[in-house]
Amino acid sequence: MSTIKRPRSPHGSEGNTTPSKMRKMSQVETPQRDHIQITVELRSTSKAAENDPISPKSAEYYRKLMESFDHLQRDAGDETETLTDDNGDEKHDLPNADGIYGKREDELLASDTDSVDSENEDDECDEDDLNSEHDEFAEWKWLEHIDAFAIAGENQVAQCDAKLIRRSRMRNDFLNEMLEPSEKTSALVSDLFDRYGCLRQEYYQHEVKKGTGIWDRELDEGDMLLFESIVVGSSRHRQGIATKVVKAVLDETRRKSRHFFAFVQPGYVGGLYGVHVEERVKTATKIGKKFFQSLGFRRVGTSTWFAFADDNSHPSRSLATAQDIDAPDTRKPQQAMSDGMNLLMATLSDPLITGTQCVSEIEDTFRAMVAASSILSTDRKGNNILHIAAISRKTEAAAFIQSNLPQLANTRNIEGYTPAETLQNDMEMLRTTRALPTHTYVTSDRFEGFKQSDVTCLATLTGTDIFYPNELTDSDTGSISSTIKERLSKIPGRVIISNTLRLMYGC
Missing domain, CATH: 1.25.40.20 (Ankyrin repeat-containing domain)
Known part of the structure; x- marks a missing residue:
């Protein structure tokens, strides 16, 4: 399968344009003296409805439901519903497998005020999404685009582009799926994960590549929150705005996901032109690294990626910033x-x-x-x-x-x-x-x-013994070469064949 990196839409993450239509929004108010409002938007309500965990019913709900069942059982014992057959004779209605008589099952289901017509709801959400053009990732149901903005008065002073990746929804084709949406999703899977969404072994087993060793196979599971870019206006630097934006996105993700890890690859956002390009990239990467480390992100092995565990007991949360290694x-x-x-x-x-x-x-x-x-x-x-x-x-x-x-x-x-x-x-x-x-x-x-x-x-x-079929015989005489004879006499041929196949197929 071939993949093509998709171009950014006019409402994409690289510009400062606010999407024309809000899909799902939560707001976090900063102190009034700053006059800054943090807004988090979900571009697709239908994806959220489909992917977000269902809220558990309250104990009161189940108590009332049991009372309804008890009431129906008592009614069934006191009065028997009757019907007449084609001859006009009375016949008794029998309870179904759940002990509910006649139409009372429908009445019981109708009495559940929390029930919704999911089909109608999905239709409404889909129609809502189709009428909106700003979700450039609409075709990937497992990817939810999250935008966050910091607004001061009528001015946007900061913007964050993040993506919530529902790994379980496409794990069987993880590599193919992740290569398509954006350069960052492609880089994430290419750098850290195998084709099924599991952390590459070298990042928890290799003597050097595992780095501090704080990450292990726990990164194989859960949703993935990918921070693609954060841009803060130059006049608003060092005011804690970026911190508020990232925390607002993390809070929104906690509401939407029971288990997730966040990932970021600090770097330079903007056009790479003019002089001193390499120096600008190096400086921006260093600043971004320190910023995310201050929020609890720690490097994955020796890679250029940092991860955040939403669990205070995770080893990464007790590793001091000074102990985190440099790439x-x-x-x-x-x-x-x-x-x-x-x-x-x-x-x-x-x-x-x-x-x-x-x-x-x-x-x-x-x-x-x-x-x-x-x-x-x-x-x-x-x-x-x-x-x-x-x-x-x-x-x-x-x-x-x-x-x-x-x-x-x-x-x-x-x-x-x-x-x-x-x-x-x-x-x-x-x-x-x-x-x-x-x-x-x-x-x-x-x-x-x-x-x-x-x-x-x-x-x-x-130092592995192997051979290929053309090594078995001497090219001039057609007889088994003395070198192969010597090797086969020392090691069982079956082992050599196994070694050859293992290296040939990468297993």
Whole structure:
């Protein structure tokens, strides 16, 4: 399936235009001296009616209902309803399975003043939504768009764009569904979750990627509140307005959901043009991070995402802001490398050079540098030459480098990956999605296995014994090669086959 990021509507979240028609609104008054009113709007009443939990009936309601049943039972014992058949003879009406006689069941149901004609109600809501054009996400029933505004007099001074995601309503197709509505929903699922809406294992199991370790599989369940953007007018900064807006959205979500987690990826909102763009982005991200941390959000692993647990007993609520980790700096400048290292990196990265050719071309340079500290140099992402060989699927080169510099196998890049983990992560991305500038394709269901170059390189890096059918026989003589014979004599062939299939299909 291909997905296209949908353009913002004129009433979308990026501008300062207030939606022309309020769908569902709650208001929070700030102290009068500020003259600021916080308004939270739901763009779709029909989605809210369908997705919000049903309020439990009061004890008084059930007491009256039981009294009605008792009353009917007494009436049934004192007087028996009679009817006549076609011959005019009297016949007794029999109670139904619930012990209710005749039309009294209808009368009982009609007496329930809390009953509503749900079909009519849904029709009214649907008609209401169809008459409104400002819910650009109307087709996704599991997504409720929430707008929040801060109004001072007649002026809007702040705006928040949030989305409440009902995960349980589309978990069986979570990845496909989340890729479509917006860039942020796509980024959230791509960065943190698997195709079924469960937190990626590396964020609670990986030695480095799990970060502080405060998040675990609890993030697999519940609704998801996604804060996409918060904009406060420059003249209203540092007045606590953004805090009031976020808290108002959280309060509204508590009313609408029994169990949820909130997510945000702090960053820069606005056009990226002019000079010092990178510095503006860095500054805005830092400010946004501190702001959300002050509200109880904590980083998920080493990702750029922060999450909020609406549970005071959750470990994240007791982690001090100072203890929350910083994300790796992936924008660090490239350090100067020697000519020899530049040659090694370029040769290993060249897609036109095979692994065998690569070894012959780098061997002399490598052996001349192997004793020098410069051989440990990395690129701007922290990748050493073994990382590069792994990413390029140069199996023979990876084996050559690892045998001479075994310590490189445990060296981590900026993202926290060893060379083998870097390759595994790259393979997993290829297995699940294919990203193009305007489309993201979900490829999981059409996956037919990794290429032989992927599998052999990963096996080399992890020291896993494997073989492919064309490895069983010698290409010249047609007989079983001595290398394969030796390997099969040491390890049961069944184990080798299992290893090969496991790496081939990513299981």
